[in-house]
Amino acid sequence: MNRPRSHPLASHASAGRQRVVVILAIAGLLLAAGCGSGDEVAAGNEPDSKYSGVVLGEPTNRPQFTLTDLDGNPFDFYEQTDGKLTFLFFGYTNCPDVCPVHMAQLSEILARPGMPSAKVVFVTADPTRDTPKVMEKFLGNFDPEFIGLTGTEEEIRAAEKAAGIPPAQFDTEDGKPDPDGDYTVSHAGQVLAFAPDNRGYTVYPFGTRTSQYSDDIPLLAAIKPVTGSNPDGGSASTGEAGATSTTEPTTQWGGATLGDLTISDARAPEPTGPNGALYFTVTNEGAADRLLGATTQSSPDVQLHETVEDGGATSMKELPDGVEVPAEGTVRLEPGGTHAMLMDVKRVESGSMMPVTLTFEKAGELNVLVPVVPVTEATR
Structure with a gap:
C-alpha cells in the first residue's frame, strides 16, 4: 500500500553523560519550528485545544523506517505499529533523567485500569554502548512490553530523519562514539505520539506531567482510521475510549x-x-x-x-x-x-x-x- 511520508516536526535536544548527569528540556519550553514545511509547534496547549500535550500546528504522518529489534529481527516501524496508538522516543540507556522519566511515566499511566493500550517504541541514539542486552535490561525496569530498536548509526540517523527530529550528536573529538568513552549524547528530548489513524497531533517534551499524558491518551486512542477523504487524516470516535483514573499518588516531600x-x-x-x-x-x-x-x-x-x-x-x-x-x-x-x-x-x-x-x-x-x-x- 502507499504509505504517507513523514513530515518534519519540531524538536529540542537533550544531552546525557555516563559520569556527568545531564537533565534536559524545560516544561513548557518553546519548541523550534520544524524545517521543510514551515509548520509550527505550539508552545504548550493552544487555548481551544482539547489536548494537554504540545499541539502540532499541522498533524504529521506516522514515519517509515526499518531497524532491528532486540531479538535481531527487522522491525518495520510503520507496518508493525500501523493502526495503533504509538509513542516513539529516541534516547539512550545512560541517560540519567530525560529517558527514564518518559519511560517511567508511560509505564505507570498505561498500567492504570481502563487505560487504552498503546505501543511504546524506544530507539537508541547510542548503538555503540546500547547493546540489545543493555537495552533489554533498561526497558525491563519499566515494562518488558516496551519495544527497543537499534541499528547501524546510518540506519538510526535515517530513522531520525524520517521522524522529523534532529540527528543525535556525540561529544567526542572526532564526533564518533567510543564504546569505552565518557561522552555526551545530544538527542531529541520529546516523545512523539501517533494515533490509530497514523497521524501525529501532539508531542511531549521533557517536563511533561504525568497528568498531561493521562489526559491525552484516551483522546488519541479514540482517533480511529476512517475511509474516504478527510483533510485531518482521521476522525475522533464517538465511542468511549475507556475509563481512566487521574488520581496522582502523594508523597511527603x-x-x-x-x-x-x-x-x-x-x-x-x-x-x-x-x-x-x-x-x-x-x-x-x-x-x-x-x-x-x-x-x-x-x-x-x-x-x-x-x-x-x-x-x-x-x-x-x-x-x-x-x-x-x-x-x-x-x-x-x-x-x-x-x-x-x-x-x-x-x-x-x-x-x-x-x-x-x-x-x-x-x-x-x-x-x-x-x-x-x-x-x-x-x-x-
Whole structure:
C-alpha cells in the first residue's frame, strides 16, 4: 500500500553523560519550528485545544523506517505499529533523567485500569554502548512490553530523519562514539505520539506531567482510521475510549528551615543508572544569599548545573559559583532548569531517605532529609 511520508516536526535536544548527569528540556519550553514545511509547534496547549500535550500546528504522518529489534529481527516501524496508538522516543540507556522519566511515566499511566493500550517504541541514539542486552535490561525496569530498536548509526540517523527530529550528536573529538568513552549524547528530548489513524497531533517534551499524558491518551486512542477523504487524516470516535483514573499518588516531600531560608519540595528520583539528581525549592525571606553546593554520602560528587539552549539544542552548564538566592525571593531546582547532579550515585530505593547537606554563603550549612521517590513522582 502507499504509505504517507513523514513530515518534519519540531524538536529540542537533550544531552546525557555516563559520569556527568545531564537533565534536559524545560516544561513548557518553546519548541523550534520544524524545517521543510514551515509548520509550527505550539508552545504548550493552544487555548481551544482539547489536548494537554504540545499541539502540532499541522498533524504529521506516522514515519517509515526499518531497524532491528532486540531479538535481531527487522522491525518495520510503520507496518508493525500501523493502526495503533504509538509513542516513539529516541534516547539512550545512560541517560540519567530525560529517558527514564518518559519511560517511567508511560509505564505507570498505561498500567492504570481502563487505560487504552498503546505501543511504546524506544530507539537508541547510542548503538555503540546500547547493546540489545543493555537495552533489554533498561526497558525491563519499566515494562518488558516496551519495544527497543537499534541499528547501524546510518540506519538510526535515517530513522531520525524520517521522524522529523534532529540527528543525535556525540561529544567526542572526532564526533564518533567510543564504546569505552565518557561522552555526551545530544538527542531529541520529546516523545512523539501517533494515533490509530497514523497521524501525529501532539508531542511531549521533557517536563511533561504525568497528568498531561493521562489526559491525552484516551483522546488519541479514540482517533480511529476512517475511509474516504478527510483533510485531518482521521476522525475522533464517538465511542468511549475507556475509563481512566487521574488520581496522582502523594508523597511527603522533605524540607527544613535555616534562618530566613526554607527548603521545601525536596526529592531525589530513584536512580536508573550510574548518576542521579536532586531537586528542591529555596524560599528566602531575608537578604540575598547564594547556594554554594551540596554533599551527601550517597554521591562522592554533587554538581550544580543549569540547562542552556543554543540553536535548538539543549545542553548543560556547570555553575561553579553556585546559585543566587535573591532577597525575599524563591529559587527552584527542578528537572530541565537549575538542578543538582549526583555523580556515581549509590543505589537508593524509593521510600528511603537521603541525608543531604546544603551549603549557603551566608546562612551556612543546612541538613535536609530528602525522600527518594519514583521517577514519575519527581517530575510532578
